[in-house]
Each structure stands twice: as C-alpha cells, then as structure tokens.
Amino acid sequence: MHIAEGFLPPAHAVAWGVASAPFVVHGVRALTREVREHPESTLLLGASGAFTFVLSALKLPSVTGSCSHPTGTGLGAILFRPPIMAVLGTITLLFQALLLAHGGLTTLGANVFSMAIVGPWAGYAVYKLLRRYDVPLMVAVFFGAFFADLSTYCVTSVQLALAFPDPGSGFVGALGKFGTIFAVTQIPLAVSEGLLTVLVMRLLVQSSKGELTRLGVLLAKKQSVTETEVAAR
Amino acid sequence: MKKNTKINLLLLLAVVALAVLPLALGLGDHKKEPFTGADGEAETAITEIEPDYKPWFSPLYEPPSGEIESALFSLQAALGAGVLAYYFGLRRGRRQGERQARERDAEESTAERA
Numbered sequence: 001m002h003i004a005e006g007f008l009p010p011a012h013a014v015a016w017g018v019a020s021a022p023f024v025v026h027g028v029r030a031l032t033r034e035v036r037e038h039p040e041s042t043l044l045l046g047a048s049g050a051f052t053f054v055l056s057a058l059k060l061p062s063v064t065g066s067c068s069h070p071t072g073t074g075l076g077a078i079l080f081r082p083p084i085m086a087v088l089g090t091i092t093l094l095f096q097a098l099l100l101a102h103g104g105l106t107t108l109g110a111n112v113f114s115m116a117i118v119g120p121w122a123g124y125a126v127y128k129l130l131r132r133y134d135v136p137l138m139v140a141v142f143f144g145a146f147f148a149d150l151s152t153y154c155v156t157s158v159q160l161a162l163a164f165p166d167p168g169s170g171f172v173g174a175l176g177k178f179g180t181i182f183a184v185t186q187i188p189l190a191v192s193e194g195l196l197t198v199l200v201m202r203l204l205v206q207s208s209k210g211e212l213t214r215l216g217v218l219l220a221k222k223q224s225v226t227e228t229e230v231a232a233r
Numbered sequence: 234m235k236k237n238t239k240i241n242l243l244l245l246l247a248v249v250a251l252a253v254l255p256l257a258l259g260l261g262d263h264k265k266e267p268f269t270g271a272d273g274e275a276e277t278a279i280t281e282i283e284p285d286y287k288p289w290f291s292p293l294y295e296p297p298s299g300e301i302e303s304a305l306f307s308l309q310a311a312l313g314a315g316v317l318a319y320y321f322g323l324r325r326g327r328r329q330g331e332r333q334a335r336e337r338d339a340e341e342s343t344a345e346r347a
Contacts, residue, residue: 002272003272003275004272004273004275004276004288005288005290005291005292006288006289006290006291007275007276007279007288009289010289043320043323044320046316046320047316047317047320049313049316050312050313050314050315050316050317050320051313051317052313053309053310053312053313053316054309054310054313054314054317055313056309057306057307057309057310057313058310059270059306060251060252061252061255061256061260061261061268062255062260063255063260064260064271065255065260065261065262065263065264065267065268066261066264066268066269066270066271066274067268067269067270067271068270068271068272095309096309097292098293098294099294099296099305100296100302100305100306100309101292101294101295101296101302102272104290104292105290105292105293106289106290160275160278160279164278164279164282164283164286165282166282167282174282177278177282178275178278181271181274181275181278182271182275185271186271188251188255189251191251192248192251192252195244195247195248195251196244196248198244199241199244199245200317202237202240202241202244203241203321206237207321207324207325207328208324
C-alpha cells in the first residue's frame with residue numbers, strides 16, 4: 001500500500017515529513033507517559049503494536065484483482081488513543097522500509113501521515129461517535145477499525161494525486177486513478193480488518209477486563225454515568 | 234462448543250472467505266499479472282501520468298529475491314503473532330492461577346472448620 005521509495009517528488013516528501021513529525025514527537029511523549037504511569041499496560045501496548053505488525057504483513061487478494069494489506073492501527077487507537085499509534089505505526093513502517101524495501105525512507109513522512117496519523121484518528125473518531133450514541137461496543141470497534149484502514153488508503157490516493165495530477169484531467173482525474181488502485185481494493189480488506197479487530201477485542205474482553213475498564217473501553221459497573229462523561233471528553 | 238468460541242470461529246471464517254473469494258471467482262483474470270501489489274500498480278500509474286518521472290532515491294537495502302522478501306514478510310508476521318500469543322497465553326495462565334488459588338483457599342478454610 002505504501003508509497004514506494006523515491007516515488008514522491010522531494011518537495012512533497014519533505015512537506016509530509018514536516019507535517020508528520022510533530023504528531024510522532026507528541027506520540028512518543030504520550031507513550032512514555034503511559035508506560036511511566038501505568039507500567040502494567042506495557043504488555044497490552046506490545047500486543048497492540050504486534051497486531052499492526054501482523055496485519056500489515058498480510059497481503060491479501062481483493063476484488064479488484066490486486067493485492068494489498070490491512071494496517072491494524074484501529075485496535076491500538078481505540079485502546080490507547082491515536083497519538084500512541086503514531087509511534088507504533090511509525091515503527092512498523094520503518095521496519096518495512098528498512099528491511100523489506102516496502103514503502104521507503106523518503107516517503108516515510110507521507111506514509112506515516114496516512115497510516116499512523118490519519119488512519120488512527122479517523123478510526124478513533126468513528127468509534128467514539130458511535131459509542132456516544134450507545135452503539136454496542138463490538139459494532140463500534142468494527143467500524144472504527146474499518147475506517148482506520150480505509151481512510152489510510154484514501155489519504156495515500158490524495159497524496160499521490162497531489163504529487164502527480166493527470167495532464168488532462170488534473171488532480172481529480174489522478175485521484176480517480178489512484179483511488180481505484182488503492183481505496184477500492186481496500187474495501188474488502190477493511191472489512192477483514194474490522195472482523196479481525198472485533199475478534200481480538202472479544203478475546204481482550206474475556207481476558208483483560210480490568211485493563212479495558214481502566215482504558216475506558218469497558219465501563220465500570222457502578223460508575224457508568226461518570227465513566228461515560230470521562231470517555232466523552 | 235461454547236457460544237463465544239463459535240462466534241470467534243465464525244469471525245475467522247468470514248475473513249478467510251473474504252480472502253479466498255477473489256481468488257476462487259477469478260477476479261484477477263482480466264489482468265496480465267493477476268493479484269500483484271497495489272503499490273506496484275500505483276508505480277505504473279505514476280509512470281503513465283508522468284513518463285519522465287524517475288524515482289530519485291532507491292531503498293538502502295532490497296531483498297535480493299522474492300523468496301528472501303517473503304521470508305522477511307513472514308518474519309514480520311511471526312514476530313507480531315508471537316507477541317500476541319504470548320500476551321493471551323500469559324493472561325489465560327494468570328486467570329487459571331488465580332482461580333486455582335481461590336479454590337485452594339476455599340478448600341483450606343473448609344478443612345480448618347471441619
């Protein structure tokens with residue numbers, strides 16, 4: 001999915017890097033604070049990063065006759081909020097850029113922006129919105145993960161269309177072209193990612209009730225009203 | 234089988250179906266090379282839009298063959314799956330340990346009373 005090494009003009013590469021950097025720096029701060037204040041969450045943080053690692057290594061066939069892979073950023077965004085995913089997503093992208101020649105260092109800024117920033121925030125926003133209207137947890141998790149995945153590839157399409165507008169039809173024409181390649185391919189994969197995220201969340205509900213309650217995913221039984229207020233902020 | 238396990242298996246089954254259907258229905262048949270990566274297709278689209286565009290930077294390290302590349306991708310998936318399995322195994326073990334400790338305590342207290 002990622003934009004390949006050297007495939008963004010230098011000005012674009014630098015601009016996306018500059019746009020992404022503050023989010024990643026802020027994410028590193030959020031991550032260190034989380035680990036310092038709640039050392040017990042380190043394990044679940046590791047599991048969230050691991051989920052991204054697995055899913056972004058799974059290249060799956062899609063209805064368009066091409067292959068792409070999910071991102072796995074929705075789960076961590078729902079559990080730990082998006083800033084922390086900016087870090088975990090960047091680590092995954094670095095691994096792929098350095099060892100797999102998948103994505104790249106010059107396009108890292110752009111890829112971080114789509115997969116580690118916009119994806120998690122979009123997924124988190126959808127999840128929060130649905131939860132506010134009392135949509136059941138697993139339905140909200142599904143759509144959160146679905147939109148985290150799909151929005152990532154929509155951003156990738158926009159990034160490429162900005163860099164390579166079609167000579168005839170301009171930005172819109174190029175967006176249509178890249179959108180077909182990335183976003184349409186991604187729709188069934190985003191459904192898969194939603195289902196897998198629901199599966200992992202179900203296992204977490206079975207195994208880690210205490211942790212999920214502290215993170216505000218599950219509500220503490222008696223204080224449900226105050227908890228909702230806290231979660232709504 | 235417990236209801237929970239059943240739902241989890243159904244979820245997995247749905248994911249497998251979504252992955253297999255495009256292959257089984259031959260949705261890649263209209264292409265010269267079916268089921269290539271979307272990122273590669275984007276590179277082709279870029280060179281169609283701007284034939285003169287040359288990537289100005291190449292990867293520092295490139296896996297020397299498709300085999301090595303797939304090995305590294307599997308390594309990535311295996312690392313992630315390993316950590317996830319460790320997490321859920323640890324949680325399960327802890328819960329079992331706690332339950333056994335509770336049962337032992339209960340037995341001891343009834344034994345003391347007797």
